[in-house]
Amino acid sequence: MRSTAVIVLGVALILAAWSASPGAPALAAARTWTIVAGGATKDYGVWSNAYHPRRVEIATGDTVVWKFAGFHTVTFLGGETFPGLTVQEGDRLYLNPLVAFPAGGKTYDGAGYHNSGVPPEDPAAFGKLTYALTFTKPGTYYYVCVVHGPGMGGTVLVKDRVSGSPASTAAQAVRDQEATLKAGQAALAAWKVERQGNTVIVPLIGDLPHGHSLLRFSRQPLVVTRGTTVMWTMRDPFEIHTVTFTSGQKPPEFVLPQPQPQGLPKLLLNPKVVAPTPQKAYDGTGYVNSGILFPAGAPGNLPHSYSLTFTKPGRYEYWCAVHAPEGMKGEVIVK
Numbered sequence: 001m002r003s004t005a006v007i008v009l010g011v012a013l014i015l016a017a018w019s020a021s022p023g024a025p026a027l028a029a030a031r032t033w034t035i036v037a038g039g040a041t042k043d044y045g046v047w048s049n050a051y052h053p054r055r056v057e058i059a060t061g062d063t064v065v066w067k068f069a070g071f072h073t074v075t076f077l078g079g080e081t082f083p084g085l086t087v088q089e090g091d092r093l094y095l096n097p098l099v100a101f102p103a104g105g106k107t108y109d110g111a112g113y114h115n116s117g118v119p120p121e122d123p124a125a126f127g128k129l130t131y132a133l134t135f136t137k138p139g140t141y142y143y144v145c146v147v148h149g150p151g152m153g154g155t156v157l158v159k160d161r162v163s164g165s166p167a168s169t170a171a172q173a174v175r176d177q178e179a180t181l182k183a184g185q186a187a188l189a190a191w192k193v194e195r196q197g198n199t200v201i202v203p204l205i206g207d208l209p210h211g212h213s214l215l216r217f218s219r220q221p222l223v224v225t226r227g228t229t230v231m232w233t234m235r236d237p238f239e240i241h242t243v244t245f246t247s248g249q250k251p252p253e254f255v256l257p258q259p260q261p262q263g264l265p266k267l268l269l270n271p272k273v274v275a276p277t278p279q280k281a282y283d284g285t286g287y288v289n290s291g292i293l294f295p296a297g298a299p300g301n302l303p304h305s306y307s308l309t310f311t312k313p314g315r316y317e318y319w320c321a322v323h324a325p326e327g328m329k330g331e332v333i334v335k
């Protein structure tokens, strides 16, 4: 047995030496390349909704590892249609299991749906989760984050030979992520509410070219006079949000996992978060909720803004029930 092993090893060494000679086909050791999915500032106010770097060139047989730094998927459609983020059953919405859970094998040749699944929505857990795929065939492969829509995508270019290195790609990822977050911080610093008559408009901001979103309602509490209408409006191409006044209660959970007798849990989207409540005014009491506000540019007749009139002086805290774990809350002071 030992001699067989020596012979096999010898053949492998000869092959390796041969492949290293100039002009021979590349049979270099497979390498691993790291891409960072998203990222955030320390206070979770500014988020990257981009892959860093957005494009990587690797050799056939190499592996890409995505490190999750936010609530994203890495999804190669492999010829399948873009899956919806949610599926409806009766009047209930669930997170699409095709999006939520891993699918496809550990290798990719351009065919078949391959998906990382979503990490838990817990900022403290981000960074610990990874997804790896080994690419077995030359080609140009696009992937997307199904959570943040086609605006968050990346490319893996698989070639016989590549010039870059995993180390330079990792360094580029850091620079790229810093640039995205810096652009987001600049947008946060320049953030202004707008006034139209007796209405104050609060834009909810994100930026497609830079790939960032602000998970904040404003820089400081919004001060308005009694009788003012505040309109929150989506100018973010990536995120969904809610405007949810809880009158002192904890904000409701967005996703309610429902264990099943067999298989994976169903991920119910809390109807309390999804559905708007009927009030047009707020006096500091009750549960008043916008329902889901959809990204700017989302197709169909989906709500992108929410208006509420403030009828009583006071200090009112409100939440985005989707991004409460990221600290997305605001304050309206009515005088």
Ligand SMILES: [Cu+2]
Residues within 6 Å of the ligand: 215, 239, 240, 241, 242, 320, 321, 322, 323, 328
């Ligand atoms: Cu939000």
